[in-house]
Amino acid sequence: MQNTQSTWVTRALDRVEVVGNKLPDPAIIFFICLLVVWVFSAALSQLSFDSIDPRTGEAIVINNLLTGDSIADFLSRMVKIFTGFAPLGVVLVAMLGVGVAEHSGFISAGLKRMLDATPKTFLTPMVVLVALVSHTATDAGYVLVIPLAGVIFYAMGRHPLAGIAAAFAGVSGGFCANFIPSAIDPLLQSFTQEAARIIDPTIEVNPLNNYIFNSISSVLIISIAWYLTDKVVEPRLKDVEVDGNPNDIPRFEDLNPKQTKALRWASLSMLVGFVALIAVLIPESSPMRAPSGELTSFSAPIMQSIVPIIFLLFLLPGVVYGYVSGAYTSTKDMIDSMTKAMQGMSYYVVMAFFCALFIDAFGKSNLGALLAIEGAQVLKTLGLPSMVTIVGIILLTAFVNLFVGSSSAKWALLGPIFVPMLMQLGISPDLTQIAYRVGDSSSNIITPLMPYFPLVVVYCQRYVKSTGIGTLLSMMLPYSITILIAWTIFLLIYWSIGIPLGIQSSYIYPAAG
Template identity: 70%
Template structure:
């Protein structure tokens, strides 16, 4: 496969550092075994610390934090009794499998293949990387859609353009996960974080109100920053480093990118017309103030809104319907059985992920039930508070502490439920607003997503890479993503300080100081 990039490979020191991370990481056990081992370690630590009394106060209960012993008889009995429910209730598993059922129909019918071929004709080679990162960032609006749609398609697109597919996967992963808090389109995460921020702020000021879009301007500006930074890292560091990495996967199963004939183009236009009609119908159904797709408060973007809760089923329908239409029009589907076979094939490719998801679900449940994650977050925040650093240094400390805690506690809202009641009042007493504190948290929460194997979608991205490079392991992916993570953590922190220094509004009804002037 040819390489279009002309950039030189990373310097010797950088290359040795990344290669060392890859070697060490790839010597780790299979991700499923890592999750199993981590769960057993959590059990042991929970037993060790369950008899220890901690002074740290759990902001969720107002009482001293308590570590629960998972090796007690009751805990082990509950573990066995709830194992099936823990696995089937693992949120990422449902997201991936339901979405892939629809995507499988669109893929095996040829609909996605034809769409990519038409798109590649119109996308300048020079703008491919930033286009991928932009789409990845926008995908946040549809919750976790980017993980199951944008990341694998980025690999296919890069491969079709003669570039290394792992570079495409890395760029998309950086946009979807590393740039999670960079988006110029409001999403359900905004009111979710705002609700915790407002509750925390009311500890100091019971009358304070925080706007759900209090970080919108900053996250919008961050989109451009992340696109430019991710573009540079992909083209100048990641892809040159991959120039000697052979693509030895089953590329025969990838779409072919020959010319689109008249029949395929007509079928694609008809199928796309059907999809657009469905989207128009959805918009019409959601437009009314009394729409059943709105939350009780009338909002469409709140997590309680049926529209937000229906994103994955909508992805299924918006790929399944046009995929079926296209398949029957061009003849790749002769009967309904062919369509069901396509869905079965897509599930077959997910077998490895399902196994990893089983152990991942058990580990995350154990970590949550033990309260060790809460203890880690609260103790870290208390140490930062006790240091009594200058306000700007404290903001940086919040970013870096959040990035560290994020390696162990993946849920953005769960971390903010723990850290918000400590950070927000602390900075309010320093004269800094809840809006600024939340913005700092969001930077740290995003930057380390892409280098932690404990992130539920991390094993899925490993699977995507293995389609192209068979021996891809955890170390390979971490080595690919760590330049993004370091650059995002440092660069985005500086960007926030510069943004703050210029006095640009963070969002609607936001401020940098408390009380607001």
């Protein structure tokens, strides 16, 4: 297998890499967008528009953000804009708990045990399943599951690159699919809600608005990756010699008795946490219920506590595992784990600063509302069916994903445009968000600009020295195309049947009832 291949697909993706590498960092993109909003707000504030603002019932007016008063207001609110940015708190609080579970070794031990106990016949689907579950721990899938899959495939006499491909498809290509809620759910929901409020300031979007679709999609992604790995990818690799340096090829290390005991107690503590939560929710007088007695109402404390619950349900087993395994000897070790988790989020905090300023300016200028209304009018004039519009969102997102790797950064840029525009067409924020997530996930595995793409190439080179970007692209392209097509069709069928996307979700706006 050659490092570069002369196919048009490889050449096209090479071109994507060249263009993408010339783009500024996402944080700088947000800063540039902020400047653009300021300039356009000043220019368009001199014009009159016939478009009616749905919030006021009057003609929309663009607010000039470059006046002395506006600049003074911006400077006086800058700190509050940043600290009040909803996605910031969501991801940081969740990561404090997940960080303890990850750095204590609990997540690694759990994933290893799941793979170790899997029969050879079901190794591929289990690898993909574990890859999907790893989404709950941010980057654990990239740094643990993908290399571990190669090790286990190799140990079982199968081609290690096939294991890496299957895991990569699950971790990155199936990024949206997961039956366990994770920090990404409330993170994207917070962006969606901010965008929706450009049109409807009172709208509430549930953090688990895509949960049911994501859960069922897990079966689809596992099935696709299982078939492609065993029937397409691995047969192509049968003549590819494993010629890596034996000293560089990692070995699978099972858990020692102390770690096994720690995993057992940590898993039990997590189970106890779930049981305790259910016990609190069952009584009709539960303080976690809404005044009406509902659990899924927006006013129910349980719906407003998704992130703290994620924090606690990962913190508890993480601490138990740390102390029982000996990884923790004092409370300082636990705090160190949280500190490491926050160090890993430092870039996100910087990006969130510029993102918060951009989104605030975009909404305050009314440019977002104008773009949504005018864009919706154009789409109405075209008369495209809603399903065609959603497919367009999926394909556009998949294309943009080739150039901008961060899921949250892309949605922060696209959400304020897509969400209010489609709301004007009667399409709910919940449906727009899931269309984005399908498109975002599908092309992750074929963009060299995805931060972990080069790392996966390195994992492959441990076994096959000649592996290059072209090699990995050719392996992952069948997954990407199949997932994109199949998942889009699946969403359309799912939608036509009317199965709920998630908790308190809707396909239409405003929601019926």
